[in-house]
Amino acid sequence: xxxxxxxxxxxxxxxxxxxxxxxxxxxxxxxxxxxxxxxxxxxxxxxxxxxxxxxxxxxxxxxxxxxxxxxxxxxxxxxxxxxxxxxxxxxxxxxxxxxxxxxxxxxxxxxxxxxxxxxxxxxxxxxxxxxxxxxxxxxxxxxxxxxx
Numbered sequence: 049x050x051x052x053x054x055x056x057x058x059x060x061x062x063x064x065x066x067x068x069x070x071x072x073x074x075x076x077x078x079x080x081x082x083x084x085x086x087x088x089x090x091x092x093x094x095x096x097x098x099x100x101x102x103x104x105x106x107x108x109x110x111x112x113x114x115x116x117x118x119x120x121x122x123x124x125x126x127x128x129x130x131x132x133x134x135x136x137x138x139x140x141x142x143x144x145x146x147x148x149x150x151x152x153x154x155x156x157x158x159x160x161x162x163x164x165x166x167x168x169x170x171x172x173x174x175x176x177x178x179x180x181x182x183x184x185x186x187x188x189x190x191x192x193x194x195x196x
Contacts, residue, residue, distance in 0.1 A: 060094040076163040077124040084120045087175040099123045131158040134181040144170045
């Protein structure tokens with residue numbers, strides 16, 4: 049029998065996952081929860097035991113590998129928030145990333161130590177553009193954020 053993929057809804061409650069974090073980041077997690085829910089129009093679901101995802105899509109690479117992932121997602125840890133965005137979002141929309149201040153980025157992840165001082169309209173626009181991008185290419189190379 050094949051093992052379950054790590055990136056899948058796990059059935060945990062969103063509050064249980066977010067309550068693992070205390071202090072100001074816990075309240076900020078509620079702000080992210082509201083923002084991503086508003087932009088996506090979807091209910092939050094816990095993926096992989098720690099990621100709060102909104103909506104879902106299937107993807108398949110040309111190699112045949114594929115899976116499922118949330119359309120929008122974030123994870124909050126003791127040191128930072130990780131927001132999962134479209135592939136190469138920093139290269140695609142550098143003007144929006146610049147408006148966020150000096151966040152760290154990777155191919156699909158935006159790392160925010162705190163939300164204080166973050167331009168929430170720029171973050172909202174990054175989320176909207178990610179949502180638009182993830183819906184456009186579901187059979188070829190994934191264009192959306194990947195929380196895996």
